Amino acid sequence: MKEYKSRKKSAELLILELLNKKKSLSTKDKQHYLNLKKGFEGEKLFDSLTARLEYECIILNDLLLKINNTVFQIDTLIITSHKVYIFEVKNYVGEFYFEGEKFFKIPQYEIINPLHQLSRSESLLRQLFSKHGINLSIEASVIFINSEFTLYQAPLNKPIIPPTKINGYLNQLNTISSKLKRNHKLYAEKLMSLHIEESPYYQLPDYNYNELKKGICCIDCDSFSISVVGVMCVCKECGHREKAASAIKRTVEEFKLLFPEQKITTNIIHEWCQVIDSKKRVRRILKKNYTKIGTNRWIYFE
Ligand SMILES: [Zn+2]
Secondary structure (H helix, E strand, O other), X not given: OOEEEOOOOOHHHHHHHHXXXXXXXXXXXXXXXXXXXXXXXXXXXXXXXXOOOOOOOEEEEEEEEEEOOEEEEEEEEEEOOOEEEEEEEEOOOEEEEEEOOEEEEOXXXXXXXXXXXXXXXXXXXXHHHHHOOOXXXXXXXXXXXXXXXXXXXXXXXXXXXXXXXXXXXHHHHXXXXXXXXXXXXXXXXXXXXXXXXXOOOOOOOOOXXXXXXXXXXXXXXXXXXXXXXXXXXXXXXXXXXXXXXXXXXXXXXXXXXXXXXXXXXXXHHHXXXXXXXXXXXXXHHHHHHOOEEOOXXXXXXX
């Protein structure tokens, strides 16, 4: 297993995913959500390619780093014996072209030039390496992962890898890479220790408890039409069955993600889940999965 650090959905994406089910998002928020979702899918697709690399290397996915109070993100970083490769992964679909320093979607919609993003990350990473005594050179590229992406007038001297060239690019690293040394592992550990969990740049809409749709949501089809039959939750839309205990726990986790400051009580979770008749059942599941704090009517769970 070469993948040192795996990729997870960010809290921002998880929250937007939930809000999208539980309220109607503004056009702008919805677009932001869909962009994040698409970006994540593209990155996972790239992960499935790097996971197949057969030479010795260390893969760190989704690093968030900071140097001189500037935060920057690296989609994929691969440490090989002779170099560190970093990749900015773009899941763009459609036809694009470069003109001068600008990047357009056809017909003429300008978007942020990914090469600028890339060189910013590369330069910040270089500073971070020098600060922490990491002595490896860096090669940076933009990966266009989607097979429905077409680029016209691609500047040949720029580090742009279109979908048809990705495998070739990754495989040629194979011929130049040799065994990793102890230092490489130490560098990887150093980068892991510098990784920041929470991005300061989340763009989340305002929301409150009252406006959100309550209920247990089907894990397969997102429907809220769930009925409880014995120990199971059954979806009336798609027929998916899930143990009620796990559906309730999942729904408590959703609550925690949306309202990290709120205390978890039997009453509030009973209301949040909607379809569980008995408060006793809710309390039993909270007791089993969380730590009970306080006594009598002041009880809550963490
Ligand atoms: Zn369903």
